[in-house]
Amino acid sequence: MNSKRTTPFHITGVDSLGQGVSKMTEKVTFIAKTTLGDEGEAEIMSEKKGVAFARLKKLNKSSDLRVEPDCKHYSSCPSCHYLHVNYSDELKFKRENFAKLFRKLPLKNFEVIGAPRRSGYRNRIQLHYSLKSKLIGMRDPQNFTIHPIPNCLLGLPEVLKEIQRLYENNQWMIEAPPAPIEGHVEIYWNNNKLQTSWNKPYSEGGFSQVYEEMNKKLKDILMEEFKKNSISGILDLFGGAGNLSSGLNYKNRLCVDIYQNLKGEDFLSLNLYEENSLGKVMKEIKNRPFTLTHLILDPPRSGLKDLALWLQQLRPKYVAYVSCDPHTMARDLEKLEGYSIQRSLLFDFFPSTFHFESLIFLERKE
Numbered sequence: 001m002n003s004k005r006t007t008p009f010h011i012t013g014v015d016s017l018g019q020g021v022s023k024m025t026e027k028v029t030f031i032a033k034t035t036l037g038d039e040g041e042a043e044i045m046s047e048k049k050g051v052a053f054a055r056l057k058k059l060n061k062s063s064d065l066r067v068e069p070d071c072k073h074y075s076s077c078p079s080c081h082y083l084h085v086n087y088s089d090e091l092k093f094k095r096e097n098f099a100k101l102f103r104k105l106p107l108k109n110f111e112v113i114g115a116p117r118r119s120g121y122r123n124r125i126q127l128h129y130s131l132k133s134k135l136i137g138m139r140d141p142q143n144f145t146i147h148p149i150p151n152c153l154l155g156l157p158e159v160l161k162e163i164q165r166l167y168e169n170n171q172w173m174i175e176a177p178p179a180p181i182e183g184h185v186e187i188y189w190n191n192n193k194l195q196t197s198w199n200k201p202y203s204e205g206g207f208s209q210v211y212e213e214m215n216k217k218l219k220d221i222l223m224e225e226f227k228k229n230s231i232s233g234i235l236d237l238f239g240g241a242g243n244l245s246s247g248l249n250y251k252n253r254l255c256v257d258i259y260q261n262l263k264g265e266d267f268l269s270l271n272l273y274e275e276n277s278l279g280k281v282m283k284e285i286k287n288r289p290f291t292l293t294h295l296i297l298d299p300p301r302s303g304l305k306d307l308a309l310w311l312q313q314l315r316p317k318y319v320a321y322v323s324c325d326p327h328t329m330a331r332d333l334e335k336l337e338g339y340s341i342q343r344s345l346l347f348d349f350f351p352s353t354f355h356f357e358s359l360i361f362l363e364r365k366e
């Protein structure tokens with residue numbers, strides 16, 4: 001049997017993935033589901049020069065922050081990262097990581113908008129399955145192992161009920177298509193309707209935020225800020241179905257996204273990462289009765305690394321940058337010239353996990 005090497009640990013920090021960090025040995029060791037003050041033994045899963053990634057094996061001393069997780073799958077499931085501490089500590093760690101990630105930016109201060117519920121919020125959940133190994137559940141992004149989660153707590157009640165139905169007597173094996181032998185299923189509760197879709201390349205109905213109350217909070221703050229100055233024209237980049245701009249009081253809008261198949265002159269389907277996309281957007285705006293005053297951008301994880309160039313060419317007075325990846329957001333904002341940061345917020349759209357959304361408002365200096 002392949003027995004893994006173990007290492008002693010003492011957690012003195014928590015990283016942006018919610019993992020405890022130990023500097024007790026010559027290698028800095030990252031251990032998921034540990035927290036400040038924990039001491040014990042961990043199994044090394046992988047290592048490189050100076051760094052090791054390990055799994056909690058034994059706790060000799062438990063942190064004062066530790067609580068019993070509500071979810072019975074927590075110790076093995078790769079999807080949640082903070083259920084071993086209470087919600088106020090989870091928010092504290094996220095706040096610290098936000099400050100660390102944006103330390104090179106001139107943020108005067110930032111606000112943290114917590115979630116009304118830590119579980120029971122997701123309107124969609126994706127499970128991975130393998131007909132070969134007869135497993136369905138959450139897939140570990142590191143080693144692709146599937147962890148069954150019949151009693152997951154993250155979804156809305158309707159989503160969780162459907163997950164339980166699929167697990168009951170291995171019902172999923174009857175409903176999954178015979179090929180491919182490995183795939184995924186998405187369970188989506190939308191407009192009082194349940195959709196269970198097998199192996200669709202994109203989310204059912206295109207992108208939408210999974211936590212509806214948090215989406216409303218974000219849109220309310222966007223409206224509060226953008227209401228301060230009248231909106232002549234608004235550009236909603238990576239706009240999907242126009243979620244973020246839809247409630248705003250604008251005269252003209254252009255919403256750009258790659259996948260949206262919405263028809264209407266407000267919408268333009270374009271790959272915003274293709275070489276000449278900025279030129280195409282500029283041309284589109286020129287051909288419209290459009291003075292661009294406000295820009296919203298909400299890119300996927302990869303961000304918009306040429307943001308400085310986009311702003312230089314488009315010259316919107318006001319910008320709202322929404323991001324689900326604070327690393328790429330910080331990268332994009334560090335290079336900006338001619339804009340100042342007005343307000344910064346962390347929205348906890350994904351409680352129990354290390355993910356969150358950030359919103360940063362910018363204003364052109366002249």
Ligand SMILES: C[S@@+](CC[C@H](N)C(=O)[O-])C[C@H]1O[C@@H](n2cnc3c(N)ncnc32)[C@H](O)[C@@H]1O
Nearest residue numbers: 207238239240243257258259271272273298300
């Ligand atoms: C984080 S979502 C935001 C969507 C929208 N703002 C909302 O709140 O619903 C990112 C969006 O980027 C779009 N997208 C992904 N890759 C893209 C690309 N290469 N060009 C344009 N849009 C892209 C996706 O279709 C998705 O709608």
